[in-house]
Amino acid sequence: MRSHPLDHQPGVVRNADLAPLTTYKMGGPARWLALVDSPDDLVRLSEAWRKAPVPLLFLGKGSNLVVGEKGFPGLVVRLSGQFREIRNRGPAVRAGAAVPLPILARETVKAGRLGLEFMVGIPGTVGGAVRQNAGCHGTETRDVLVEAEVYSWSSGETTTRTPDRLGLGYRYSNLGDDETVLSAAFRTRPGDPAEGEATMREISRWRRIHQPGGTLNAGSVFKNPPGDAAGRIIDELGLKGLRIGGVRVSEKHANFFVADPGASPSEVKALVDEVRRRVAEQTGVVLEPEIRFVGEFER
Ligand SMILES: Cc1cc2nc3c(=O)[nH]c(=O)nc-3n(C[C@H](O)[C@H](O)[C@H](O)COP(=O)(O)OP(=O)(O)OC[C@H]3O[C@@H](n4cnc5c(N)ncnc54)[C@H](O)[C@@H]3O)c2cc1C
Numbered sequence: 626m627r628s629h630p631l632d633h634q635p636g637v638v639r640n641a642d643l644a645p646l647t648t649y650k651m652g653g654p655a656r657w658l659a660l661v662d663s664p665d666d667l668v669r670l671s672e673a674w675r676k677a678p679v680p681l682l683f684l685g686k687g688s689n690l691v692v693g694e695k696g697f698p699g700l701v702v703r704l705s706g707q708f709r710e711i712r713n714r715g716p717a718v719r720a721g722a723a724v725p726l727p728i729l730a731r732e733t734v735k736a737g738r739l740g741l742e743f744m745v746g747i748p749g750t751v752g753g754a755v756r757q758n759a760g761c762h763g764t765e766t767r768d769v770l771v772e773a774e775v776y777s778w779s780s781g782e783t784t785t786r787t788p789d790r791l792g793l794g795y796r797y798s799n800l801g802d803d804e805t806v807l808s809a810a811f812r813t814r815p816g817d818p819a820e821g822e823a824t825m826r827e828i829s830r831w832r833r834i835h836q837p838g839g840t841l842n843a844g845s846v847f848k849n850p851p852g853d854a855a856g857r858i859i860d861e862l863g864l865k866g867l868r869i870g871g872v873r874v875s876e877k878h879a880n881f882f883v884a885d886p887g888a889s890p891s892e893v894k895a896l897v898d899e900v901r902r903r904v905a906e907q908t909g910v911v912l913e914p915e916i917r918f919v920g921e922f923e924r
Pocket of ligand 1: 648682683684685686687688689690704722723746747748749750751752753754755756757758759760761800804805806807842843844845917
């Protein structure tokens with residue numbers, strides 16, 4: 626096979642297994658996987674990429690993704706090192722894109738700053754939260770985001786964008802597939818850490834009761850249609866427990882699809898298609914997936 630400029634980049638591995646890097650723990654390899662520790666390293670890597678561009682995927686905790694069994698035919702980039710730093714624990718907390726959301730929630734509360742407690746239950750990163758406008762319990766990322774620093778791999782430019790300029794909507798941003806979130810600043814208010822801790826405890830308790838914790842899943846499968854809940858519709862059609870291969874609709878929450886160890890990404894996809902088809906046929910509602918399918922699938 627001919628060599629590619631990415632083959633000679635430090636920190637880049639060929640044919641790297643992605644399954645352990647996602648919450649579904651399934652899927653094929655990345656043609657290239659890069660672990661990047663600083664903005665300078667990211668710029669250098671993007672310069673090599675620009676010589677011969679291939680598809681790009683920025684991977685956070687892989688908590689909203691299904692990677693196909695044939696893998697990702699391009700470069701997967703994972704941020705670490707400096708991207709895991711939290712700075713300025715003042716009114717605006719700036720966090721690197723690789724900071725896990727539960728850590729950000731706990732650290733800000735500990736520092737006497739409130740407002741990010743909702744993040745404690747979302748097992749993703751700051752980058753993934755900006756890209757998806759993640760949210761729960763009545764608060765979304767856009768409600769607390771001041772701005773995000775975004776790097777464009779195509780132009781080599783870094784821009785600072787407000788929620789408006791990111792086009793943040795329900796589980797949506799206008800970020801392109803060649804744009805990396807480097808960091809984000811969040812609005813917080815001073816408050817009693819005990820109050821923040823109580824809120825986080827309540828959120829965690831609610832999740833333990835209502836969601837299939839400790840299982841292989843990627844959170845909500847479908848976005849909620851306007852004025853309704855995808856889980857409620859799926860439940861009402863009696864689809865809890867519906868199974869294709871090693872993947873089933875959770876008995877605890879119908880908008881979570883739980884995989885058995887060894888289940889395949891194509892089985893997740895097939896179950897998503899089947900539930901979508903039945904819901905459309907029986908209710909007329911066309912559900913839109915919230916989880917993202919990436920790479921190549923067998924079926
Ligand atoms: C048990 C469970 C519960 C969940 N509950 C919620 C919930 O309550 N609310 C909610 O909104 N979501 C929820 N999710 C889904 C998921 O955690 C969020 O969407 C989260 O924001 C994804 O972050 P991530 O870092 O894992 O992103 P990934 O899954 O790795 O990636 C998701 C998308 O973000 C992009 N991305 C990741 N990092 C960057 C970056 N630095 N720059 C640019 N793009 C990037 C990826 O390319 C991809 O398009 C849940 C998931 C699980 C497993």
